[in-house]
Amino acid sequence: RKEVEQDPGPFNVPEGATVAFNCTYSNSASQSFFWYRQDCRKEPKLLMSVYSSGNEDGRFTAQLNRASQYISLLIRDSKLSDSATYLCVVIGGGINTNAGKSTFGDGTTLTVKP
């Protein structure tokens, strides 16, 4: 079983739809959580941090559930430009207290159609 798992999709949604992605992680000692966006053949770009209290940035909302060990990303009012692969990343939690090791999921592909 992978340390970080995402539904690969693809998610095909019409413009204006609300779509949610989940990401589960296996290491309960993980310390930091983020969502990245990756366009085809481009580098990943940081989208937002994820906190237990929730984090909202415009149409995007991220949430962490430590008890169930998953993070979520909600996109409201989808735009064509939201089409991309969304990667979750979990950081830290190793035996070494250093928090540098990061584990990415394999991404969820979103296609927003007119």
Add this chain to the structure above:
Amino acid sequence: DTGVSQNPRHKITKRGQNVTFRCDPISEHNRLYWYRQTLGQGPEFLTYFQNEAQLEKSRLLSDRFSAERPKGSFSTLEIQRTEQGDSAMYLCASSLFGPEAFFGQGTRLTVV
């Protein structure tokens, strides 16, 4: 452009040859990360530096891979005796103190 810079952008090499990639992080970023990414997969962690110290190295990394960051600024990743399975995008990222990292455009390696 003050983003993360990686060179070369593309590298084609014959199996068995050694290759070296360079990463220049965002100025004053003290953390630097190397990842490998293949099609359909997320970035796979290789190693991590804080300043010049290599603090984490993936167990997946064989002895053919080595990375350095001698002065705490740019970093190099060397792959010795390349194999076809090494063909991938090699990504570098940097961050300032915290884990929020910014990626370079990557070096695409093709081993023939």
